[in-house]
Amino acid sequence: MTSIRSRLLTILIASTGLIWLFAVAWIYISTQAEVERVLDARLTEAARMVNSLLAERKVEMALATDTAGDAPVQFQFGDASYERQLSCQIWSLDGKLIGRSEHAPSGQLTQSESGFSQSVINGETWRVYSIENASLGVRVMVGDSIAVRDRLVGDVVKGLAIPAILILPFLAGAIWISVRRGMRPLNDMATALSSRAANDLQPLPQQSLPDEIVPAVHALNGLFQRVQEAREREKNFTTFAAHELKTPLAGLKTQAQVALASQDGDVHENALRQIAAGVDRTSRLVRQLLDLSSVEASDRAPNASSIRIADIVRRIAADMPSENARISIGGDLEASQSTDAVLLTLAIRNLIENALLHSQGTVQVGIAQDAHHLRVSVEDDGPGISEDELPRVTERFFRGRSKSPTGSGLGLAIVKEAASRLDGRLIFENRLPSGLRATLELPASPSR
């Protein structure tokens, strides 16, 4: 069941119903016991009363007539409706019926000599209390019909149960309304959310919310914020990317117009050379933009395979068309890591490219591996990065004061993104007397 409201309703109504049934059963049982007790007390009382009347000779005439004739005396036994349900018989100890109340059966009510007993007379079950009066030589029996008793208990229980049954729908209604009211903040939230435009990521209001919903609203607002930030980043990225592409395009167009307009051979040639270099640079920028977006967008799990780091570095070095810088590899040449080859190659290639852009001569790649980490460090002998710019170098399109003329400001951003996809980190240190050491630190692969 997915609706909290129907779940709550079901649980509440079922449990209330169960408790209600239990209460009714309890009332029934205890009422029955109480009625039995009261009726038994009445039997005892009635028997004693008759007995005491006999003792005071109030029914002398009956005893007298008894001696005169055979017919037992019939007497009125009070006139209250309660007592009419009682039957009384007076038997002599030698087994003769001396007298009985009106409507009392003619058969002996019980064989029991004294106390409570139960007997069936003419198909009717009776509960009888008998008391023996030895001095008068009689036995007084007072009984009532079990059927009558049951009817009485039934009436009492009915009197309780009917109002309770009538109350049930009201109870259910009250539960339904309460649940509805209780759920209103959730409904309000759902309405507020469903009526929103797709791009409306404003946080939900947090005032006057029930404590139970606050965590959900918090979580939602947190999510909204993260989505908003991601969208903002994306938007900035697109804007910056457009800027970065428009500028070289403007440069290319300007140079082309210069080449067309200029009569001067040197100016003409310089413009064409600039166009060629500009196209190279723009291609590299486009490639890096694609790299960055592919690193970013890949939500697949990194595709791990065991690779030797030195092989990657050698392959990258072979691809690098560098006239004025050499790449040397040192350290643990056998080090290998189970990791995503594509991401790692992207990261190392961009680190090396960045180092080459700023290097005067040699770029040194060092590989080190211990129990916990794999470290690939790339050192150049360029100007380094000033301390105030260090935290910003991995920002997209950030190009510091010591930028190279052909850098795009994207390389280190790609490295950082790739590093974080590989659960690693990127550390920059300035070297003495000059240069930069960029270290890519990855956690050791478990399969090592």
Next chain:
Amino acid sequence: MRILVVEDDPLLLDGLTAGLGLASFTVDAVSTCEDAYAALEANEYRAVVLDLMLPDGSGLDILASLRKRQNTTPVVLLTARDQIEDRIAGLDAGADDYVGKPFDLDELAARVRAAARRGAGLACAILEWNGVVMDTAQQTVAKDGLSVSVTRREFGVLRKLLEHPGSTVSKAALEDALYGWQEEVESNAVEVHVHNLRNKLGSSFIKTVRGLGYRLSEECR
């Protein structure tokens, strides 16, 4: 006409220097805010072409500081951020014009000329004095309806004089308007240009004010 170009992209900066040079501007080129501040401090420019995104700050900051110092040098913003709100922000910050990248070189040159003209308080591209007509947009000079061919430098000297008719323009101001930083200025360069102009436009057209500079002659030929 000496202008300052602030742009951090080397390809574009090189193109602008060459292209605006072809359009007979004298171009000083810088690529950072810091250099731009220094250049603006040291020189008087007829116009500034300013990129917004620079490595050490925003072009808008340069613009703001310029306007704060009551410097009214016309500024043409050059940027890839050419959304309406960016344009509004730029113009409200004190820019005179706004050109989005990529642009047409001739259009940029025309806009810089127009901004410079307005900055100099001139309503149109035609300057006129004593029968000599200069079209600053077409870069042509005519005397009495006949076209006169002048070099780029001569054009610059004549223009500077025509823009300030009746007042004396110093030799240093003329040199400043003609030559950028990197250019070697011969000590008698301005004299040579004035001499050539006199040959082409009549010997009495430009008067020498001894010790002060040059001005256009009041008298008709």
